[in-house]
Amino acid sequence: MKWPSHGGQPEALRESLGFPMSSDVIDFSANINPLGPPTWMKKELGKHFTELIKYPDPTYFKARKSLAFSEDLQPDQVLVTNGGAEAIFLIAKLFEGKQAIVVHPTFLEYERACFHYHLKVKDAFFSLDEEFDLPIDKMIMECKTTDVMFLCRPNNPSGTIIKEETVRRLLIEGKKHNTYIVVDEAFVDFLPGEEASLSGLLSDYENLIILRSMTKMYAIPGLRVGYILADKKIIKQAGDGQIPWSVNTLAANFIPGMVEDKLFLEKTKTWLQTELTFLREELDKLNFYMSSTHVNFYLLRDREFPMETDLLFKHLLKAGIVARHTFNFKGLDGHFLRLAVRSSHENKVLLEALKNWRAKQ
Ligand SMILES: Cc1ncc(COP(=O)(O)O)c(C=O)c1O
Incomplete structure (x- = not known):
């Protein structure tokens, strides 16, 4: 069976499974904020039309x-990009032909970007317990x-x-070896607390490159907004490699309002x-x-039947729930499902389907 390479593709799943799925499935495979986009964005669309x-x-x-x-930085420490994805590719381009490390299981695009720019890539692995050390x-x-290490924090x-202390080490x-540490903070805005981001470390460490995406928090995957935060030399170099007008007018105009x-x-x-507290307990x-x-979002696995994730995936699909498979996340090999945290009602629908799964065992 051919699995779609990213989440948020229920149609592709339907086709490859040849599965009778109703059209009103709940998509738990894409980790987009269910509260968004903010209502003012829709109202302002017309205003930006003339631009x-x-x-x-x-x-x-x-x-x-x-x-x-x-972020308490200077404008020359910021590069606006066409989504977080462009940020990843622009960063990889800075290290063309050099040595990278990617820590798995993680977002697939670091490896793709490295291959695209002919970096040599070594794999490292998080510990596969609850904490992913x-x-x-x-x-x-x-x-x-190593010339560049890719970390995803929070990790997808x-x-x-x-831990911040670990990244600081x-x-x-x-710094001693001219190794750059790239931290993908695409999901950092979801974290509780003020000092969740590592942007405060940029003034002390010129070898830190942070990338962000506004896609997930503001629920705008179609608009394409991301950015890089780094030392101004890195920003200049990355900007030199960017396609002119890569970010469209609409996306650029919306940024101040979102911020x-x-x-x-x-x-x-x-x-x-x-929702997280509720889901964790249940x-x-x-x-x-x-x-x-x-x-x-989170990884899920049946503790009682850990090798039956495939069947669990299909059970959920029959109940109208699309999960994200994990076959193409190195180290997970399909044994887990990734699920988005959705609205209270939708999370209850998911729990009901999991209860039915348990009752069938
Ligand atoms: C960890 C991570 N970084 C970056 C991106 C890319 O974000 P964007 O949609 O803004 O290109 C994603 C998208 O799924 C992601 O999960």
Whole structure:
């Protein structure tokens, strides 16, 4: 069977499974904020329509200024990109032909971007328990022979966070060997607390490169908004490799409004904490493993039948629930499912389907 390579493709699944799926399936495979996009964005669409007859400002100054201001950085430390995906490829391009490490299981695009720019890629692996610890001693040793390390924090697909202290150890060692540490913070806005991001470390570590995506929090995968935060030399170099006007006018114009909408962030975090607490308790009662996620998705595995994830996936599909398979996440090999945290009602539908699965055993 041919599995789709990313989440959010229920149609592709339907085709490859040849499965009778009703059209009103609930898509738990894409980890997009169910509260979004913020309502003001829809209202403002018309306002920005007239701007479409102009090219975007090629320097995206207003967007960069608002992002820099919110991170306490300078605008020349920010590069606006066509989604987090473009940020990943622009960063890989900086290290063309050099040596990289990717820590698995993680987002697939680091490896793809590295291959695209002919980097040599070594694999490292998180510990496969609830916490997904980084193999820090091994990675510190590898600094000597590695030009760039890709970390995802919070990590997709587990939702777990590498401790700040651990990243700091890598940055210190990396500094000695000219090793850059890339931290993908695509999901950082979902974390509780103010100091969740590592952007405060940029002033001390020139070898830190942070990338972000606005896609997930603001539920705008079709708009394409991401950015890189780094030392200004890196930003200049990455920008030199970017296609002109890569970010469209609409996306650039929406950035300041999104950055300022703190209320939407707070509303999302409140929803998420309530749902996560509920899901954790209920899944535990049903004896399902749930990764120690801090964000809007998690890994799930049946503790009682850990080798039957395939059957569980199909059981959920029959109940109208699309999960994200994990066959193409190195180290997971299909033995887990990744599920999004969705609305209270939808999470209850999922739990009901899991209860039925348990009752059938
Ligand atoms: C960890 C991570 N980084 C980056 C991206 C890319 O985000 P975007 O849709 O903004 O390109 C994704 C998308 O799934 C992701 O999961």
